């Protein structure tokens with residue numbers, strides 16, 4: 355008996371999803387954010403509207419996954435929490451992260467990166483990433499080197515911000531890039547802004563995926579520069595760990611590195627957004643400071659601050675669309691999903707579901723320290739075998755940065771969005787428009 359087909363959205367509902375979810379997310383820039391589009395999304399509250407729309411569509415088609423009626427390609431959306439688990443747990447086969455649009459976008463700067471690799475080469479590339487990034491360890495083995503780098507750079511940022519009384523996003527980002535270059539390549543790369551500019555250039559093209567030709571000379575230059583850095587392998591850098599790791603056939607170490615440079619951006623965004631929330635949430639700021647003041651681990655283990663970063667990434671996920679593509683037909687209870695079918699998990703739908711999540715629109719880091727949300731898809735770093743291999747490193751570096759920032763300094767939101775703790779937090783937090791007011795920590799608050 356032929357297997358039934360999965361439920362399919364009507365042409366109108368497909369159009370609503372394309373215009374109300376895909377278009378605004380892609381306009382914001384999947385590979386590097388476009389500040390104007392983030393600002394527009396914040397002003398029009400587009401992310402809240404996208405979540406509302408997905409909820410309405412799910413109500414209409416409760417059995418899923420839901421196929422969309424689109425020409426040329428096959429595309430499904432996953433709407434049930436159990437189905438999210440299935441897709442992520444069964445990655446990379448039959449749900450490969452190397453989807454056609456991701457391959458097109460990332461090929462602008464890293465065509466051989468693990469994220470867009472299939473087959474046996476994926477296995478060796480993933481193994482190398484896990485080894486260098488210490489995926490299974492909450493505290494990276496180079497923490498003794500990374501934490502002081504973070505403290506130093508955040509310290510000098512604070513020195514200049516305190517003298518002017520303000521900290522705009524752009525100043526924070528410059529300091530963050532210094533952290534990233536030192537962690538990835540070592541101290542000698544601290545001021546190598548040319549390297550950062552090269553990858554930014556290519557990431558901007560990556561936003562256009564198939565629609566822009568690859569700048570091959572620029573990509574060659576970037577990969578050559580990274581190759582030189584791996585050859586130099588400054589001790590205490592990720593590059594040195596990479597250079598010392600045994601490499602299997604097909605691993606292409608150089609092309610595993612652009613993903614680090616690229617993915618440290620959302621980590622910086624998460625630090626600045628968390629700081630913005632703390633500046634407007636006195637209770638959370640007090641908890642953060644209690645932890646930072648009482649820390650005895652040299653800023654290696656800061657559970658509340660790590661949870662605060664996770665909470666920021668829940669509220670404003672930097673990878674809102676987790677994309678997969680089937681490598682074979684997949685049988686679901688609701689019907690058959692064809693081979694080469696795109697699969698979308700739209701994380702904000704699950705992250706902001708007030709029907710299933712307490713305080714879905716509030717800043718509640720505690721949820722990450724208990725089992726209260728276990729089983730519900732809170733997936734800022736994805737999950738399963740393709741989960742972000744850098745997540746512990748991200749949490750180490752970001753929590754150390756936040757501890758340094760809040761220890762001796764008071765922050766206010768001088769410009770940007772109003773984040774009233776008594777009201778639901780907005781669907782978009784436009785970090786580009788935020789300027790924080792900065793002053794030495796008041797004695798009364800110590």
Ligand code: HEM
Nearest residue numbers: 451468469614617618620621673734735736740742743744
């Ligand atoms: C806030 C910061 C970050 C977030 C939210 C994040 C999130 C993610 C997500 C959601 C994925 C999986 C994508 C998918 O399932 O298709 C991923 C993959 C990956 N991330 Fe991260 N990431 C971050 C930072 C980093 C950093 C700093 C590094 C390295 C230093 C890193 C290395 C990787 C790599 C290598 C992959 C590919 C894994 C694979 O294909 O098996 N990430 N990340």
